[in-house]
Amino acid sequence: MGEISKDISSTLQANEEVVEILHPKGGPRLNKMDGQILPIFTTPQIWKSIKEMKPRNSDVFICTYPKSGTTFMKQICAQLLDNNYRIDQANQKLDLKTSSLEKTGSEVIEVMPDPRLIKTHLNYNLAPKNSEAKYIYVVRNPKDVVVSYYFHCKLFKYYGFKNGKLDVFFDIFLAGEVEWGCYFEHLLSWLTHIDEPNILLIKYEDMLEDIDAIVKKIGFFIGGNAAETVSNTISLQQVIEQSRFDSMKENQDRLFVHVESYFEGGGNFMRKGCKRDWKNYLTREQSERIDQAFVKHLTGTIAENWWKEEMKWDED
DSSP: OGGGGGHHHHHHHHTTTEEEEOOOOOOOOEEETTTTTTTTTTTTHHHHHHHHHHTTTTOOEEEOOOTTTTHHHHHHHHHHHOOOOOOOSSTTGGTTTOOEEEHHHHHHHSSOSOOOOOEOOOOTSSSOTTTTTEEEEEEOOOHHHHHHHHHHHHBGGGOEEEEEEEEHHHHHHHHOOOOTOHHHHHHHHHHTTTTTTTEEEEHHHHHHHHHHHHHHHHHHHHHHHHHHHHHHHHHHHHHHHHHHHHHHHGGGGOOOGGGGTTTTOOSSSOOOSSGGGGGTTTTTTHHHHHHHHHHHHHHTTTTTTHHHHHHHHOOO
């Protein structure tokens, strides 16, 4: 299990010799294969293994666009699948309970015991499929996503973006020139499939507002031990308390293995965990540009009326 979250520094160095590393317009460093923008740690071997992966019936996939509540959902699901996992215990690491598909590839995931918890930022068309596996798609309003994504890229050393500017990042985000591509295209790829019985859509904002109901919903969706856990008042409450933002921030050194090799000095992965933080950073013009993109891409879909309050520009 220790290989699930191995130090990626050697992978990064080797990958730079065989793939196209992009550095668009002063933005974070990226990797491109088969027309898909990926992290620079996704090697050709990893990418090939992903395309050939055959998920098991018991697999649980956490699928998100970056900075949409991925770690929040991982923490919930890790507890629902393993009653012995607790983030406040010194010998526990969330990374050892899950696997990041684009970081490890399917060969590492193959040795994980069932049920496997797998994280991916791939869109629906690229994600490995199994009609019996469970897919949880977490979404977040794009204004909070772009701000959180900006700080994320400044934090991780391998992006080479420590001194990056928000104005620059905003433009490449809206152009879809970031890892995993366009936010809106990613969302649309999953929206057309959310009525399928093995796909559950969860809004990040709902997780903040009513975590009790969301944890129950996830547990009954996964079924088995997860359903039993949320049916028990004591175990349900434990999952809820361990999944609160303050608890994860207090124990964020247990979220990752080799954390010291990932982050720029003084940064925090668990930054704020709130709604409408974008208002502290985006200009009105930037806010309106996202509104326009939202209307362009999502009018006529079930998402067209989402996040009215979260995205509106209130006069101060």
